[in-house]
Amino acid sequence: EAGVAQSPRYKIIEKRQSVAFWCNPISGHATLYWYQQILGQGPKLLIQFQNNGVVDDSQLPKDRFSAERLKGVDSTLKIQPAKLEDSAVYLCASSRTGNDYGYTFGSGTRLTVV
């Protein structure tokens, strides 16, 4: 099966600019996650979708970050305006439901804010 697709792979922007990341999960995977991985740290969950509904967005900085999942398939994560501390790798993952933790991660988008 095809993996989780993410684009772009790399992005460099200036602070206060906007940026968007795209994720296409594995076909049939109902659950989609966005994780933020800052250099030297483990990934941290930003938002979790079940189909097109939000399950958990408790750690999403909602004043600048937004995310949506269109028709329960693709998802976009947006940052507006970006801050220097947003420099990180943004990982998308998807899984089937059923508590089997069958996560598949994408390769991530590396964001550098200068």
Place this chain on the structure above:
Amino acid sequence: AQSVTQLDSQVPVFEEAPVELRCNYSSSVSVYLFWYVQYPNQGLQLLLKYLSGSTLVKGINGFEAEFNKSQTSFHLRKPSVHISDTAEYFCAVSDQGGSEKLVFGKGTKLTVNP
């Protein structure tokens, strides 16, 4: 809330030597446990997971881990490492019966030297 502590940020070893990467967790409820590997510029790949049953879990690439509930540990071991095992390793935890959100440790960089 759960937390994960990976006791070593870096572990250098020689090829064909045994290795143990240590992981301790904290949670007020029963948990599931995971080890992921991340190669440079790639996403996370599941090595193994403990959901139930035998506390000794075998994973891919010759890795295994043992769940010790009394010591709240889930250490990763391999009896003989290869150069290709050089990567970042992440321990993660998730509440049983929860949303399948993963909480990660900060990672351990394993470097295998010839």
